[in-house]
Amino acid sequence: MKPAKKDQPNVDFFDTLVAEEDSQADLLAGLLQEQKVVSPKWFYDMEGSELFEAITQLPEYYPTRTEIGILTDNKNSISERLGVDSVIIEPGSGSSEKIRLLLNAVRPAAYIPVDISADFLREAAIALGQEFPWLQIRAVCADFNTSWSFLNHLPSGKRIVFYPGSTLGNLEPEAAKRFLLRVKEIVGNRGGLLVGVDLHKETAVLHAAYNDSAGVTGRFNMNLLKRLNLELGAEFDLSRFRHHAFYNEEKQRIEMHLVSLETHTVRCRGANLTFEAGESIHTENSYKYTPARFESLAASAGLQIEQSWHDERSLFGVHYLSPCD
Numbered sequence: 001m002k003p004a005k006k007d008q009p010n011v012d013f014f015d016t017l018v019a020e021e022d023s024q025a026d027l028l029a030g031l032l033q034e035q036k037v038v039s040p041k042w043f044y045d046m047e048g049s050e051l052f053e054a055i056t057q058l059p060e061y062y063p064t065r066t067e068i069g070i071l072t073d074n075k076n077s078i079s080e081r082l083g084v085d086s087v088i089i090e091p092g093s094g095s096s097e098k099i100r101l102l103l104n105a106v107r108p109a110a111y112i113p114v115d116i117s118a119d120f121l122r123e124a125a126i127a128l129g130q131e132f133p134w135l136q137i138r139a140v141c142a143d144f145n146t147s148w149s150f151l152n153h154l155p156s157g158k159r160i161v162f163y164p165g166s167t168l169g170n171l172e173p174e175a176a177k178r179f180l181l182r183v184k185e186i187v188g189n190r191g192g193l194l195v196g197v198d199l200h201k202e203t204a205v206l207h208a209a210y211n212d213s214a215g216v217t218g219r220f221n222m223n224l225l226k227r228l229n230l231e232l233g234a235e236f237d238l239s240r241f242r243h244h245a246f247y248n249e250e251k252q253r254i255e256m257h258l259v260s261l262e263t264h265t266v267r268c269r270g271a272n273l274t275f276e277a278g279e280s281i282h283t284e285n286s287y288k289y290t291p292a293r294f295e296s297l298a299a300s301a302g303l304q305i306e307q308s309w310h311d312e313r314s315l316f317g318v319h320y321l322s323p324c325d
Contacts, residue, residue: 007126043227067165070311078194198315256285307320
């Protein structure tokens with residue numbers, strides 16, 4: 001894997017995404033299941049990434065501002081826990097907004113943002129490199145759920161995986177465990193994981209966060225149909241679907257769906273996808289953890305919580321995990 005041409009002296013860019021045909025097969029397979037499903041990783045083309053950044057600014061969407069408050073208020077104790085000259089890896093880095101809060105305190109040897117949206121990642125990495133000219137950045141366009149091959153190209157040093165935003169909650173519990181096991185392997189005995197976790201709370205608060213009054217989350221969800229039309233040559237009519245998000249209290253997760261408003265058929269890569277009225281495409285889960293449940297998940301992957309930081313209302317938690325002895 002060779003870096004692309006430099007746009008900023010302290011920024012290298014690598015593209016390791018899988019072949020387009022593999023991606024198309026993955027999308028179509030999900031749509032052919034009895035419960036049609038699309039992985040949330042497909043939200044993040046340029047438009048989807050920009051819409052998500054807009055979501056994080058909404059008054060109803062508490063996770064981002066709450067986590068930012070935690071990181072800002074505790075950056076000194078967090079930096080003491082992480083140590084200096086570490087190699088910080090951020091899967092699903094987006095705009096790299098939150099790492100900015102820690103960089104001057106932590107002073108890592110290198111920062112590796114990893115994201116699936118190549119254009120958005122490149123722009124974010126260049127902006128970060130201009131803001132922190134002393135920081136070595138190796139931006140990697142990759143699906144971190146399937147491949148971490150770029151790790152062979154990292155500089156030496158203590159490895160810290162930074163996973164904010166409660167992104168871990170987008171994974172099914174068994175997938176979350178597999179991810180944590182992979183993190184444990186990556187960081188080794190010296191490294192650790194700094195992870196943001198959204199906590200279980202009142203249903204009304206959660207419902208408002210995913211059904212904002214401005215409709216931005218709805219547009220973010222609906223943009224997935226545009227992506228399917230582009231990637232698969234499908235013929236989804238957005239006017240025949242609506243955004244639907246709700247809190248499944250039994251499973252302690254937010255579910256997001258695209259619900260068909262009427263019975264109709266969609267042509268998609270030579271196949272007919274039949275939708276009944278009320279049938280949905282399941283687009284995302286967002287699990288909310290009690291402290292005990294998250295500690296149990298971490299322990300199942302051989303990780304222990306060394307330190308935690310919370311907001312005053314206990315809406316959100318940031319945890320530093322390390323491999324168990």
